[in-house]
Amino acid sequence: MKSEERFRVATPEVIHQTIDGEVILVHLARGTYHSLRGSGAFLFDPLVRGASRADLAAMLSAGTDGELSRIEAAVARFVEDLWRDGLIVAAVDEAGGDGAVAASSTPSTKQPFEEPRLETFTDLQDLLLTDPIHDVEPPGWPNVARGGPTKP
Amino acid sequence: MICRAGQTSGGCSETETLYVNDEAIEGGSYFPSKVQTLLLRAAFLDGDLARDSFQRWRGIVDPMALDQTSFRLLPQLAWNLVRLGEGDPYLDRWKGTYRRAFAFNSTFFHAMAPVVQVLSATGIPALVVDEAAVIATVSGESGLRPMGDFVILIPPAEVARAFDALTAFGWRSTVRFSERLVASLRGAPFSGPDGRRIDLQWYLLRENCYPRADEPVWLVTQDRHLGPFGIRVPCTADQLLHVCVDGLQPGVGTRLPWSANAFALCVGGDVDWERLVTETARRRVALPVRTALRWIREHLKASVPDVVMERLEALPVTAAERRELRAKLNPWRPTTGLRIRWAHHMRAAAGRGCGRAATLAGFGPYLQQVWGLAHLGQLPSAVLRRGIERVWERLGRMAPLKRREAE
Numbered sequence: 221m222k223s224e225e226r227f228r229v230a231t232p233e234v235i236h237q238t239i240d241g242e243v244i245l246v247h248l249a250r251g252t253y254h255s256l257r258g259s260g261a262f263l264f265d266p267l268v269r270g271a272s273r274a275d276l277a278a279m280l281s282a283g284t285d286g287e288l289s290r291i292e293a294a295v296a297r298f299v300e301d302l303w304r305d306g307l308i309v310a311a312v313d314e315a316g317g318d319g320a321v322a323a324s325s326t327p328s329t330k331q332p333f334e335e336p337r338l339e340t341f342t343d344l345q346d347l348l349l350t351d352p353i354h355d356v357e358p359p360g361w362p363n364v365a366r367g368g369p370t371k372p
Numbered sequence: 373m374i375c376r377a378g379q380t381s382g383g384c385s386e387t388e389t390l391y392v393n394d395e396a397i398e399g400g401s402y403f404p405s406k407v408q409t410l411l412l413r414a415a416f417l418d419g420d421l422a423r424d425s426f427q428r429w430r431g432i433v434d435p436m437a438l439d440q441t442s443f444r445l446l447p448q449l450a451w452n453l454v455r456l457g458e459g460d461p462y463l464d465r466w467k468g469t470y471r472r473a474f475a476f477n478s479t480f481f482h483a484m485a486p487v488v489q490v491l492s493a494t495g496i497p498a499l500v501v502d503e504a505a506v507i508a509t510v511s512g513e514s515g516l517r518p519m520g521d522f523v524i525l526i527p528p529a530e531v532a533r534a535f536d537a538l539t540a541f542g543w544r545s546t547v548r549f550s551e552r553l554v555a556s557l558r559g560a561p562f563s564g565p566d567g568r569r570i571d572l573q574w575y576l577l578r579e580n581c582y583p584r585a586d587e588p589v590w591l592v593t594q595d596r597h598l599g600p601f602g603i604r605v606p607c608t609a610d611q612l613l614h615v616c617v618d619g620l621q622p623g624v625g626t627r628l629p630w631s632a633n634a635f636a637l638c639v640g641g642d643v644d645w646e647r648l649v650t651e652t653a654r655r656r657v658a659l660p661v662r663t664a665l666r667w668i669r670e671h672l673k674a675s676v677p678d679v680v681m682e683r684l685e686a687l688p689v690t691a692a693e694r695r696e697l698r699a700k701l702n703p704w705r706p707t708t709g710l711r712i713r714w715a716h717h718m719r720a721a722a723g724r725g726c727g728r729a730a731t732l733a734g735f736g737p738y739l740q741q742v743w744g745l746a747h748l749g750q751l752p753s754a755v756l757r758r759g760i761e762r763v764w765e766r767l768g769r770m771a772p773l774k775r776r777e778a779e
Contacts (some may be wrong), residue, residue: 232600237474237515239467240454246475248482253475278711344475352472353436353465355444366575372461 224272227299234307236264245307249362253306259284260298270311273299279354285300286333292296294342300335335360404629407432408442409671415448416635416672418443422456435462441564441629448516448632473517477507478599483568484522487541491669495536498604499525499593501576501614505605508596508635517632521571527590527604528554528574528583538562538572545572547744555720557581557739576610577617580655582723588651609647612637616664617657620700627650631668637664638674645680647658647689654665658687659697664760692718704766706759711741 229236236343252257256264263276263281271279276299277292284291302308302339341347341362351362358372404412407429414426426449433442450466451461481504491498500508502523526534535549543562547553551693553560558581559573575581576589585741592607605611612634619630652661656721662684668674669681685720696715699708717738721731743754 232552234479235599237513239470239515240450242467244471244474246478249477251479255471344479348472348476348479351440352469352489353446356465356468360464360466361472362468 221347224274225293226272226311227267227303228270228311229268230306230309247306250306251342252305253344253347254305255339256342257337257339258334260338263295263298263336267299268308269303280333284331284333294335296336301338305338307338317356378446400697404441404631404671405681408439408629411445411449412629412631412672415445415452416632416639417452418456421673422452423458426453426458426460431461435465443469444518445629445632446470449517451516453514469518470515472719473518476551477514477517477519480519480522480568481598481601481690483564483566484570485598487538487564488524488571488601488603490537490541491524492532492678494533495535496526496530496537497590499589500598500603500605501525501573501611502571502618503633504598504603505596505611506615506636508598508605509608509611510636514599521569523559523571523573525573525576525586525589529588531572531574534572543570550617552696552737552741555581556738568664568707576606576614577655577657578616578621579657580721580723581716581720585655585723586640588654592647607644607647608642608766609644610638612643613648613651613655613657616661617655619664620660620697630664631672634664635668635672635674638668645677649680649683652684653687656690656693657692658684662687663697704762706762709763713742 228245234245234247234295237241238244238261241261241295243261245256246252247254249309253260259280263280264289266279267276273295274294277288277295280291280295286294286321299308347362347364350364355365357363357365410425410429410432414429416421416422438446446466447470450463450470453463453466461713484504488498488500499505500523501519503517503519507517507519516694531554536547538545542565545560545562547557547560555576558575558578562570562572576586580586587760589606589610593604593611594607594721596603596605606614615630615633615637619634635718646659652658662681665674665676665681665684669676692715696712699705699715701709702708705711714735717735720738721734724732736751739745739749739751739754743745745751745754
């Protein structure tokens, strides 16, 4: 995987939605559920609009106080995780990825660096059977409580 | 004071009304309770009206003990609270209901897409109607609306071929195809190999089950998407009419309230109001449509034009239509089921051009078909049994209230 390689969402098997800055994805063929944490949600849109890993690292570096080498490693791991879980595929011969996507999304003030993370839940069918109010930890579904009903 | 939905408590007058209304909603009543109306406002409206409604709702309910209808509104509530910048200790859980609805609906649509494709591949025109159509029409944000049913509308002339196609695809119906079935019922449920269910309908409304009743529906349709899947849905005006009329049926308590879908279609669906009025008049459903639109105008501030309301209010309504509406608003009377069936049968007979004698003579065979009776001789006992069941169910629902009042 080259640092200039560009990606797109693996549609139609993968669909995604954003709520309150959190990107959630469902892989329909594999039956898995995913959530992007840390700076993952921030990177996802430019990534699937054609920004390369180098673009993403530059964008995070400009917008956060993290060291570039640490950011590059974190972005590489994040993209690798997305690719390994089948959520993105290489965007071969497709338009986009001119870097302008990333540049326009960069925040104006430097934020503390948070590693982009991909959370994966592989047992979606079981998760869908759980009560999303009573049987979950305070962060809410799909974080299922193991010790019975909880309250905030 | 915290009062759970369904409980009475001294000094909390709203809950007594809520209790009665909630009981009625579980049985198929039309209007949301006062507390559910607060939730609808908090979930759909903007600014101070939404914030005030949310605070009042939170002061009344226990979020861990919501009724089914309110529970289904939580994804929309979470989305709106985030938009309004309103916080709450339960907000993360409510956002979780959005995530779950998105995941559930996505997998649900993924499973349903091949069914629609099978019908299309057989050359059978198919429209997705009801909740899935609203999702596809309004915003495509499937996380806002937990799906209940998946309903496919086909032309009545294609029912036999559709039964064959679905059966060959591994789906089974509890009813057998017959010409009388098509003449008597709006549709039939099918179960798939994985236990999922669809409703195959050949008429859009129970109130208009006769040939050519839905011809205008097929003339104006829209191409939409459910996630990555392309579907066809009726035009927004027809969907709004469908939501208003179909909400007024017994047994809709576990679905998203009709008011939520009607409001969403009014706000985001680009309604052809002229068509709505014309179709309402042609289908003779002025009473439920104007009652529904009046309610969402008054309680949810929906932007239904004045001139539309005036035209709907001016449409003629027969005594039979008034009796039909009264029956639907009183689901616990022993004769309610029979009265609604009679109203639907009369409408269908009129649509087929039957005279009075033929209408009367046809009611027995009609009931036999819709109740799945082997022969007409079973009819008297079936009528009696259904009346007793309704009274029994009503008494069962009243008992907890009387116990609490005694305490």
